[in-house]
Amino acid sequence: MFTTYDPQYASNMVEGVDTAFMVIFGISFFFLIGITAVMIWFIIRYRRNKHPKAIQVKDNPALEITWTVIPTILVMIMFYYGYIAFSPMRDVPSDARVVKTVAKMWSWEFEYPGNKLSSELVLPINEPVVLEMVSLDVVHSLFISAFRVKEDVVPGVTSYMWFIPERLGNYEILCTEYCGLNHSFMESVARIVTREQFDTWLDSIPAATNLDEGLVIMRNNACTGCHSMDGTKLVGPSFQGIFGRTETVLIDGTPTQVTVDSAYLYRSITDPDYEVAEGYNRGLMKSYKGVIQDKDIQTIVQFLMTLQKE
Amino acid sequence: MTTTIPYKSYLEPHGKYRGLLDWLTSTDHKRIGLMYMYAIGVFFMIGVLLGLLMRIELFSPGETIMGPQTYNGIFTVHGVIMIFMVVIPGLSAVFGNLFMPIMIGAKDVAFPKLNLFSWYIFICGAILAVLSQFTGNGPPDTGWTFYAPYSTQTGTNVIMAVTAAFVLGFSSILTGLNFIVTIHRMRAPGMTWFKMPLFPWALYSTAWIQLLATPIVGITLLMLIAERLFKIGFFDPALGGDPILFQHLFWIYSHPAVYVMILPAMGVITEIIPTFCQRKVFGYKAIALSSIAIAGVGYLVWGHHMFTSGMSFTARWVFSFLTFVVAVPSAIKVFSWVATMYKGSIALKTPFLYSVAFIFLFMIGGLTGLSLGSLATDVHVHDTAYVVAHFHYIIFGGMGFAFFAALHYWFPKMYGKMYNQRIADIAWLINFIGFNILYFPQFVLGLQGMPRRYFDYLPQFETGEILSTIGGFILFAGLIMMITNLINGYRKGEKALDNPWGGSTLEWTIPSPPPMENFDTPPVVSNEPYDYE
Numbered sequence: 001m002f003t004t005y006d007p008q009y010a011s012n013m014v015e016g017v018d019t020a021f022m023v024i025f026g027i028s029f030f031f032l033i034g035i036t037a038v039m040i041w042f043i044i045r046y047r048r049n050k051h052p053k054a055i056q057v058k059d060n061p062a063l064e065i066t067w068t069v070i071p072t073i074l075v076m077i078m079f080y081y082g083y084i085a086f087s088p089m090r091d092v093p094s095d096a097r098v099v100k101t102v103a104k105m106w107s108w109e110f111e112y113p114g115n116k117l118s119s120e121l122v123l124p125i126n127e128p129v130v131l132e133m134v135s136l137d138v139v140h141s142l143f144i145s146a147f148r149v150k151e152d153v154v155p156g157v158t159s160y161m162w163f164i165p166e167r168l169g170n171y172e173i174l175c176t177e178y179c180g181l182n183h184s185f186m187e188s189v190a191r192i193v194t195r196e197q198f199d200t201w202l203d204s205i206p207a208a209t210n211l212d213e214g215l216v217i218m219r220n221n222a223c224t225g226c227h228s229m230d231g232t233k234l235v236g237p238s239f240q241g242i243f244g245r246t247e248t249v250l251i252d253g254t255p256t257q258v259t260v261d262s263a264y265l266y267r268s269i270t271d272p273d274y275e276v277a278e279g280y281n282r283g284l285m286k287s288y289k290g291v292i293q294d295k296d297i298q299t300i301v302q303f304l305m306t307l308q309k310e
Numbered sequence: 311m312t313t314t315i316p317y318k319s320y321l322e323p324h325g326k327y328r329g330l331l332d333w334l335t336s337t338d339h340k341r342i343g344l345m346y347m348y349a350i351g352v353f354f355m356i357g358v359l360l361g362l363l364m365r366i367e368l369f370s371p372g373e374t375i376m377g378p379q380t381y382n383g384i385f386t387v388h389g390v391i392m393i394f395m396v397v398i399p400g401l402s403a404v405f406g407n408l409f410m411p412i413m414i415g416a417k418d419v420a421f422p423k424l425n426l427f428s429w430y431i432f433i434c435g436a437i438l439a440v441l442s443q444f445t446g447n448g449p450p451d452t453g454w455t456f457y458a459p460y461s462t463q464t465g466t467n468v469i470m471a472v473t474a475a476f477v478l479g480f481s482s483i484l485t486g487l488n489f490i491v492t493i494h495r496m497r498a499p500g501m502t503w504f505k506m507p508l509f510p511w512a513l514y515s516t517a518w519i520q521l522l523a524t525p526i527v528g529i530t531l532l533m534l535i536a537e538r539l540f541k542i543g544f545f546d547p548a549l550g551g552d553p554i555l556f557q558h559l560f561w562i563y564s565h566p567a568v569y570v571m572i573l574p575a576m577g578v579i580t581e582i583i584p585t586f587c588q589r590k591v592f593g594y595k596a597i598a599l600s601s602i603a604i605a606g607v608g609y610l611v612w613g614h615h616m617f618t619s620g621m622s623f624t625a626r627w628v629f630s631f632l633t634f635v636v637a638v639p640s641a642i643k644v645f646s647w648v649a650t651m652y653k654g655s656i657a658l659k660t661p662f663l664y665s666v667a668f669i670f671l672f673m674i675g676g677l678t679g680l681s682l683g684s685l686a687t688d689v690h691v692h693d694t695a696y697v698v699a700h701f702h703y704i705i706f707g708g709m710g711f712a713f714f715a716a717l718h719y720w721f722p723k724m725y726g727k728m729y730n731q732r733i734a735d736i737a738w739l740i741n742f743i744g745f746n747i748l749y750f751p752q753f754v755l756g757l758q759g760m761p762r763r764y765f766d767y768l769p770q771f772e773t774g775e776i777l778s779t780i781g782g783f784i785l786f787a788g789l790i791m792m793i794t795n796l797i798n799g800y801r802k803g804e805k806a807l808d809n810p811w812g813g814s815t816l817e818w819t820i821p822s823p824p825p826m827e828n829f830d831t832p833p834v835v836s837n838e839p840y841d842y843e
Contacts, residue, residue: 013689016686017686017687017689017690020681020684020686020687021681021687021690024680024681024684024687025681028677028678028680031673031677032673032674032677035644035645035648035669035673036670036673038648039648039651039666039669039670042648042651042652042654042656043651043656043658043666046587046651046652046653046654046655046656047656047657047658048655048656048657048658051653051654051655051656052655053655054587054588054589054653054654054655054842055589055653055654056589056590056842056843057589057590057592057649057652057653059592059593059594059595063649064593064596064642064645064646067641067642067645068596068638068642071637071638071641071642072638075634075635075637075638075680076634078634078680078683078684079630079631079634079683079684081684081686082630082683082684082685082686082687082688083627083630083685083686084686085685085686085687086626086627086685086686086689087623087627089686089689090623137459137463138457138459138460138463138553139457139459139460139553141618141693143693143759143761145690145758145759146759148686148689148690149689150618150689150690150692150693151618151620152618152619152620154553154554154619154620155459155546155547155548155553156547156548156551156552156553157547157554157620159620172759172768174759174761175761176692176693176694176761176762177457177693178382178452178453178457178460178762178763179460180382180451180460180464181378181379181382181451182378183378183382183763183764183765184378184761184763184764184765184766184767185766281373281377
């Protein structure tokens, strides 16, 4: 029962934000119920067949001043709680780990020291982190609900947010500034691990300078935001072991079996709605014909052919 | 003039043309009010149907009835229609035109031809908005906020939608100008400022916002068009612009615009409650002045839409502080309304029921707004379903229910006929229940972390989304019932008395429906308003 309750907040920001919520909701609830109850009581008590003649009550300046001053004090208290919980959010500790965050339609990318790139935000528990965020196209907003943090990612400027993750586990990262077609699919995950797990994970990531040219092109065009390399199902099918596998696709709604070859991969990049892999929707992916140069598409196809099954 | 003019209702033909042309060329303020109402009624139903389509799409996760591009277009069009064509003009253009001149004892507004011209501008803007859906490369998909640089880059029909909003703005500016001059210059003899009823007071505050704030969004939308057409870099950083500048300029207008929506609604409620309580309104001066205070301070709080946008910390806390300040005058009004019921003689008629629902829903909308004005809590709920719930409680639960209250209150005066009050009460109950089931779950969804403008959602949000969709259908049924009942009332309702509710303001002293120029002899005012002694 009580032992299963985990008292630790997911991040250092939760307590302040939730306290401010409790103060505001507590006062609000009191007034909502109180005023509604008084109103209903007046309506019942003074309904016309019980109270046929209204009594003209004079204005009461003392009462009016009271109900001006009390709400003023209460909203100032609310302002104060919001202020004290918010001001640490803009005050980054000097020892915070810097993770460069790149937002683009419609994926997140996290860059660790040593030019290591990841589509997931992996962080060691109990260590402060600051996300230095840039956008490559339009305004996005990084939101981790469990951590009570959110900040817009605006093209042309570097914005930031910081926090200390305080509980192990996976937490959703969502985009909360509308950014077009796949706004609702622009998601990632914050994976909070122990320091040892984090170090092992970081070591296993190849530096981006050693990346295959095809993968670099794919990252630059946000392909990896929707297609994983490790079998995870994102917005589109995973690329793990894609070459040579048999896919069921819909051509004009008719299910058809195809074996993935270089021609299929090329078609899927230039005309994605022609053959739609079963379980995915038409219109989710735009055509990259003319967006990515033809020779670069060939490089991507070459790279995809090298991806192993596991 | 000593001869008595024979009574002729404003609804009867009176110009040199007959039929529809008689209406389209009439500068009578009441007819213009009705023409706004019919147009807005049509746009409202289109907006409702689009909203219902979104609710059906969100009934289950994944694609239900439409793809993401269609969904993004639909929430944009829903927003543009509802904001620019329904709630901003709504109460002031319809009931302001219909009753403000009568309530201050005038024959018409100060500039009747300009008034008719404003209606034509409104219709032109509306036609452009509707055309933007069917021409160009698909409906605009930016959201009604047109945030740059997405709006300067997307291939959809943004320019026409923005032009529509620009044109609609002029209608709003001219109506505001007309009302300011009318209220300053045309009050009946003896009607000093503090003897003026409170609906005109609310319209007066609103008119100043329309006049002063609307040009800012006009110029902003022009800048957006210039950027799209000529690549002038105002907002897109790739061209040397600043996306945050767009957000500032947009909200400098669009936050005060919220008060353009809600102040007349408060005015309507302030008229209805004294009538059905047969009591002088409590705190007349406080209500009048709090309208002005809201209009004034309301200019200075736009930054609370941008707490997570990357503004400086100082800007963030100053805007938060001012936002809390503007909450107080609204609270004063709520207290005054409830105090007006004290020792009254309360008749539970349909307009009063809608007013009580208004107070309850507006309180929820206002109180939930406090967590959006507070910095720390806004970080969590900003741009989530919580915001969607909050502003629907304010705009629909507030302005919408006040509109329905006004409609049921003044209907007998407008048409000289009475609707079926029992059916109206039942429709009220269905609307109230449906509204809460539709929007309340969205507060919870937002607190759980469900972002807004999402075509698809994570499985943990499904229960709330299903509940919300069910509420949408209940509300839709209630709206249909309400509208059908009013149309039936118009077609075959009983003849209404001149003053069916026992109202004390000037519109109840003249026949139902009112004659062409309202008053045979100009009224002279000596009492304070809401004098039931």
